Amino acid sequence: MNLPARLRTAAARGHARVTASALGPWQSAVVRIGFSFTWLLFLVREWPHRRELYGPDGPWNWDMAARLIDGNRAFTALMWSDSVVWFEIVYTLAIVSSALLLLGWRTRTMSVLFMIGVLSLQNRSIFVGDGGDNLVHLMAMYLVLTRCGRVWSLDARRAAREAERERPPRETTGVVLWAVTGSALLWAQLFTDARLFLTADGPLPGLGWATVLWGLWIVQAGWWFVRRHAPGEPRAVLDALANVAHNGALLVIMAEVCLLYASAGWYKIQGSRWQDGTALYYPLHLDYFSPWPALADVLAGSGTLVMVLTYGTVVAQVAFPFTLLNRRVKNAMLVLLMLEHLGIAVLLGLPFFSLAAIAADAVFLPTNFLRWAGARLGRARDRVTARAVRLPGQRARESDAESPAGTLVRPRTLRE
């Protein structure tokens, strides 16, 4: 075959691949679970401080936020009203949507609410965030475009049950949820100062938040309609488009993780402290990042250890994108990076940053490992529920049938 013909075949094969299925179902699920868990844990931890951080009367008060947002045009539902009640509603909704996204209940709707929660709180007070918040911010937007609830979710369990029935279900819950979110959006559009425009002040140039949010809302309705009334070709087309969006977003997520490590590494190479092998010593002696001074002293006591870890960090970060070319090296590198983040979580007192970084790394975990871990967790859960419930025949079914790995809608299996 000559080159143009080969290219054409490759393009055709690629086209078929990205339209036929949502790739990386377990990887996208683990990213969904990782980020919703990180944000949920953060919101619960900050519950006592929520009004100081994001409330109308915090040191960064509502008026100051309004003045800043007048300039940068960031999205935050907290500016729709300055009442404390509204603030409490938004904070509570952020918690609830994180928990439901974690469980994969009405995943697509929850991913939109999750994004609204993340953007609303973070953009309200941008000066209390750090690198971890930034990562959650980005991923919350990308997750909206993915089909991240196809495995390890309540949605997947429901879909498996429905597949056994003949007629599609009535979807009362979905319709109610759709009506409620639509009414809320209509209220924001008509009765608040929300900057919901078609083309201005949106996430991307020329794309306003009204277009994004109403668009997603209309797509949900279209999806429901097609599923119920046009199961033939329209359904196949929508399915293909959803796969394309998912695969594109997943690619962007993976590329962003590479970019994160590459840029962090490349800038470090230029730093004199990373060159002389003492860089790690300094953060361990900053008062804002030393929750365990005695532990930090032990680590910082050895010049050789500090040097090895300093160089190791730079090598791992710079090399990471290239290790993806080899599965074994990639997996070894993932383990190293995750361990390093665990270390950062404890030593530098940055648990939420580290959790977010680990959740992002998880997009590269091998399918085999994820399925194995899912099956083990499922069996462990079944043992616990069987012990707790003690109703033989009702809950203690064959472990695999009820385990999360067994509840998938059987997307095309991807071999690692």
Place this chain on the structure above:
Amino acid sequence: MAETDPEPGPDGDAGGTRAPLSVPAQLVVAVGVAVAVVAATLHLAAAFLSVSPPNTLTKRHGAAIDDYVYPEFERVWKLFAPNPLQQNIAVQARAEIRTPDGGTATTGWRDLSAQDGAAIRHNPLPSHTQQNELRRAWEFYVGSHDAQERPQGARGDLSGQYIRRIVMLRFGREEDGGTVRRVQVRSATTPVAPPPWSDEKIDTKTVYRVLPWWTVTAEDLPGAMSR
């Protein structure tokens, strides 16, 4: 990237068992793929150029890249790079108070960052109020004021007010048994001493940046909405 390995074998066709799409349907899907490819390429190009050092392309298209990236796709990833912070920057404050007998007194300096540090010590889950609030507010202030403490633009005014409100939140209206009338803020910067195995010599003396006295207004008090 495990997910994009070309997949040999029969189950690669699992998705293709349904009936082939009609031409209009194929067109719709093809347009969808094209849009996704273009969007992902543009997005990643903007992402790359927003974190790269200034270069030929960012000089030519800087405004367009900023327009694309801000406000929602900003990336703050220069973690501890090019060099980690090598100094402890503490924000301290003192107050001029009106004593109950009608006189005026000045309190001693209170190290607000040391209080943050104490709250972080032995805390497995430090709060953003302890780790980020004052630390980043001070960065914000420094970034939007000149050496003569003159605010630069609207952000300068906001950052000054933000610092005052944080100080007043921690002081409260009363400090040392008197009503706070004015506050003064300073930063105390102490370089971290080089490691014991290093032969490097640096001066670890604390350097102060002392801000002028600020009169406390109603807007600086916790809970005050200025409307």
